[in-house]
Amino acid sequence: MSEEYAIQMKNITKIYPNGTIANQDVSLNVKKGEIHALMGENGAGKTTLMKMLFGLEQPTSGEILVNGERVHLSSPSAAIAKRIGMVHQHFMLVPSLTVAENMVLGMVPKKSGVFIDSKKSVELTEEYAKKYNLQVDANAKVMDIPVGMKQKVEILKALVRGARILILDEPTAVLTAQETEELFAQLKNLKEQGYSIIFISHKLKEIMEITDRMTILRGGRSMGIYETSEVTPQEISRLMVGRDVILKVEKEKAQPGSEVLKVRDLSYINEWGKKMLDHVSLSVRKGEILGIAGVEGNGQKELVDMLFGFSRPNSGIIEVNGESLIGLGQRQIRMKHVSLVPEDRMLYGIASSATIEENLISDRSGSPEFNKGFLFNMNAIHKKTEQLIRDFTVLCKNRSQQVGSLSGGNIQKVVVAREFSNDPVLIIADQPTRGIDVGATEFIRKKLVELSRSGIAVLLISADLNEVMELSDSLIIMCGGKIAAYFEDTEELTDELMGRYMLGIEQQDPEEIRRVCHE
Amino acid sequence: MSKKNSIKFSIIRGAAALGIGLLVAFLLIFFGSEGATLGEKFSSSLEAMREMLISPLFRKNGSFSLKNLSDVLAGMIPILFTGLATCIMFAANQFNLGAEGGIMLGAFVSSLVAIYVKLPGPLLIVAAVLLGALASALVMLIPAVLKARLGVSEMVNSLMLNYVIMYLVNYLMKAHLADTSKGITQTFPFQDNALIPQMIDNGSRLSWGFVVGIVMVILCWFFMYRTRWGYGIRMTGINQPFVMYSGMSVTVIIILCQVMGGFLAGMGGGIEILGRYNVYNWSALPGYGWTGITVAILAGNNPIFxxxxxxxMSYLTKGCMLMSTNADVPSQLISIIQAVIFIFFAAQQFLSGYRQKLVIRSAKEELAGNGAGEEVRK
Incomplete structure (x- = not known):
């Protein structure tokens, strides 16, 4: 019977050196020729489990069987030898090399045993691309190809190395609706050819659409294996978080006040001479949430960088309550009560080996509230920290715990606790819920709505369509460094329609877009 | 892992490091020792080890030796200061190695004040030490500002600066300041009221500078853990982009920590020279800055340790010195032995397997505890 299964992981327990129990007595089995979902909130132990299957981590106890045979996966190369391949959430590709060169990395075909045979690499790439119906441009440099194609390269890379079992870690996080559909067609194709696929995702809709069975993890333990056709999304979310998650955020209609953020004709050419922002104009008013949707890399990052003083525009105006932000540093920008929830929370949002408390006061360490003369007023700091931990329901042992030892959702709660509590007039929320669990996501979204209704201007940048559509009062779509569309109301929007603007198939005329300035 | 386990692990690890270090030291001594038979070699090696470990505190007859202990404490004075200086700079991830030059410059400038400036009573000591510290702090602006403004590596810069300081001091001594009536290069004697009084007058040169050093340790701890500047320094060491994003000035922090480091090193120089000597006669870098780096690493960049x-470090130095004079161990071996002990002490991964076992055990206990809790709730 065991031959039926491609992968069996039995009673796996994993304890990290810092004492974190990532997996506890977890069992997972994946049949041959099935798409198996691995679901769970952030910090539920999905990634750890997959790292053990790919040889990146060793289980503390338990055993792993591949095709019924007990194996010891000491490294990724051992896993690859057992025909296991992994497509990481953050692509492991060399941007300056071509697709073909990336494909053969570590197994380069040689001419007379010495010289690199690039023709053969291209042939190999094209052969595999054809065989699996994953179209890629073998001669293009990886940095020039779209995200969707990068993912195909990753999948092909695993297939070229002989993988029969594919692990996909949140493959759709960076894809557009169209690209996701394309990916799903390809995965179904692979499945029919007898491949086993483990699909990690947070997105219920996708799981329901594509997978055969699922394993749900919660708090490091397995909540069981289910046939996808026999469970409802509500049941799944209950198993994942132990309660019914209301993913709809209730919000009353916005009553926009005066203009807080004013951006006019902002243009930016990056250091390689590429025009990243092209005459972008927008306004965010008191009490409203303006969403920015768009495929990543279409100028959103550059816009945020400029709003928060990380780089300087070539031309244009940025004003908050009538005062220019151009040329100011982060301290001065913060003094104008602008807050930023940064996209890269591990790089900018926190100091991971510092305590929760130290992370919560980083933007206000000099404020009179927390200082008595030369010294910190530790009582005031402790009190404020305790209060923030309570208000933002940060799950932790105490305020002295290292932030880096918290789960992704709780780390982000620390970030927003700080950014939302410094009396902002404008909050820039850049991917505020990316990759975090449902509970924390819901919490942060509700907070954003609550704050906006209390009169704060919110600029929300998100690659998650549901998020921008749910939260935004009005919405713009960015494409190629320009605003491609402005929607005053998000009610009647569909994924379809947005996808067309995001991919540049359609564009509104300048008059329509100009309405975002409310002039 | 619980706090109790952490402490338990630290103690066991420290003891094991010391044990292995001593074992290696013993083997080195054993093979280097003279003696006709293995038995003789063995007993002479044991004797040498005893010298190294015990004699900094006890005499041959087993009685406590205050003199040796005060020697050890006196030896701590300069490295307390360079250790603190390095702690503060390393805590911000600024690998400034200038404490070595800083202590030399501080000693030199303090000496000049002690010789040529007329001030009443102990005021002269205060002025001399402070001016020495300020001189060193000012010089440290060079690597600090170059790093903050132009991104020049402070490590290379401060390292070279040490030699610039050394040769500058030597030049000034030889060309202008030396007392030419003496056979070696040294200055004229300090004024009497510039000498730091001794705590015990037994020739150990344990001056009241020791107490100043301990006070500075406490002040530095408060600075690092109870003020916004120390906080900024520590956060910069952990994640510099985070500090910038939070609205603190990375430039100011990078400069501040190095200037403070220079100040502390310079202060150590003044206190060491006025507490131990009555003329200035250092013509080479004294080595206290290098030891200060070791001290900072052992202390985990936390001033309190x-x-x-x-x-x-001072105990080990004294022990090794006694061993080389009293037991027949070649002095070249001493540095090797010190290094071996230090390496095991500082090795991050040493005994990490054992640590992992402790972690797993405590995690399992936690699980069992939780399980029991759940049972009860049901």
Missing amino acids: VPLAAFF
Whole structure:
């Protein structure tokens, strides 16, 4: 019977050196020729489990069987030898090399045993691309190809190395609706050819659409294996978080006040001479949430960088309550009560080996509230920290715990606790819920709505369509460094329609877009 | 892992490091020792080890030796200061190695004040030490500002600066300041009221500078853990982009920590020279800055552990010195033995397997505890 299964992981327990129990007595089995979902909130132990299957981590106890045979996966190369391949959430590709060169990395075909045979690499790439119906441009440099194609390269890379079992870690996080559909067609194709696929995702809709069975993890333990056709999304979310998650955020209609953020004709050419922002104009008013949707890399990052003083525009105006932000540093920008929830929370949002408390006061360490003369007023700091931990329901042992030892959702709660509590007039929320669990996501979204209704201007940048559509009062779509569309109301929007603007198939005329300035 | 387990692990690890270090030291001594038979070699090696470990505190007859202990404490004085200086700079991830030059410059400038400036009573000591510290702090602006403004590596810069300081001091001494009536290059004597009084007058040169050093340890701890500047320094060491994003000035922090480091090193120089000598006669870098780096690493960049680390280093130095004079161990071996002990002490991954076992055990206990809790709730 065991031959039926491609992968069996039995009673796996994993304890990290810092004492974190990532997996506890977890069992997972994946049949041959099935798409198996691995679901769970952030910090539920999905990634750890997959790292053990790919040889990146060793289980503390338990055993792993591949095709019924007990194996010891000491490294990724051992896993690859057992025909296991992994497509990481953050692509492991060399941007300056071509697709073909990336494909053969570590197994380069040689001419007379010495010289690199690039023709053969291209042939190999094209052969595999054809065989699996994953179209890629073998001669293009990886940095020039779209995200969707990068993912195909990753999948092909695993297939070229002989993988029969594919692990996909949140493959759709960076894809557009169209690209996701394309990916799903390809995965179904692979499945029919007898491949086993483990699909990690947070997105219920996708799981329901594509997978055969699922394993749900919660708090490091397995909540069981289910046939996808026999469970409802509500049941799944209950198993994942132990309660019914209301993913709809209730919000009353916005009553926009005066203009807080004013951006006019902002243009930016990056250091390689590429025009990243092209005459972008927008306004965010008191009490409203303006969403920015768009495929990543279409100028959103550059816009945020400029709003928060990380780089300087070539031309244009940025004003908050009538005062220019151009040329100011982060301290001065913060003094104008602008807050930023940064996209890269591990790089900018926190100091991971510092305590929760130290992370919560980083933007206000000099404020009179927390200082008595030369010294910190530790009582005031402790009190404020305790209060923030309570208000933002940060799950932790105490305020002295290292932030880096918290789960992704709780780390982000620390970030927003700080950014939302410094009396902002404008909050820039850049991917505020990316990759975090449902509970924390819901919490942060509700907070954003609550704050906006209390009169704060919110600029929300998100690659998650549901998020921008749910939260935004009005919405713009960015494409190629320009605003491609402005929607005053998000009610009647569909994924379809947005996808067309995001991919540049359609564009509104300048008059329509100009309405975002409310002039 | 619980706090109790952490402490338990630290103690076991420290003891094991010391044990292995001593074992290796013993083997080195054993093979280097003279003696006709293995038995003789063995007993002479044991004797040498005894000298190294015990004699900094006890005499041959087993009685406590205050003199040796005060020697050890006196030896701590300069490395307390360079250790603190390095702690503060390393805590911000600024690998400034200038404490070595800083202590030399501080000693030199303090000496000049002690010789040529007329001030009443102990005021002269204060002025001399402060001016020495300020001189060193000012010089440290060079690597600090170059790093903050132009991104020049402070490590290379401060390292070279040490030699610039050394040759500058030597030049000034030889060309202008030396007392030419003496056979060696030294200055004229300090004024009497510039000498720092001794705590015990037994020739150990344990001056009241020791107490100043301990006070500085406490002040530095408060600075690092209870003020916004120390906080900024520590956060910069952990994640510099985070500090910038939070609205603190990375430039100011990078400069501040190095200037403070220079100040502390310079202060150590003044206190060492006025507490131990009555003329200035250093013509080479004294080595205290290098030891200060070791001290800072052992202390994990936390000022509060600096006295412990400094005591350890000073004890080891004294023990090795006694061993080389009293037991027939070649002095070249001494540095090797010191290094071996230090390496095991500082090795991050040493005994990490054992640590992992402790972690797993405590995690399992936690699980069992939780399980029991759940049972009860049901």
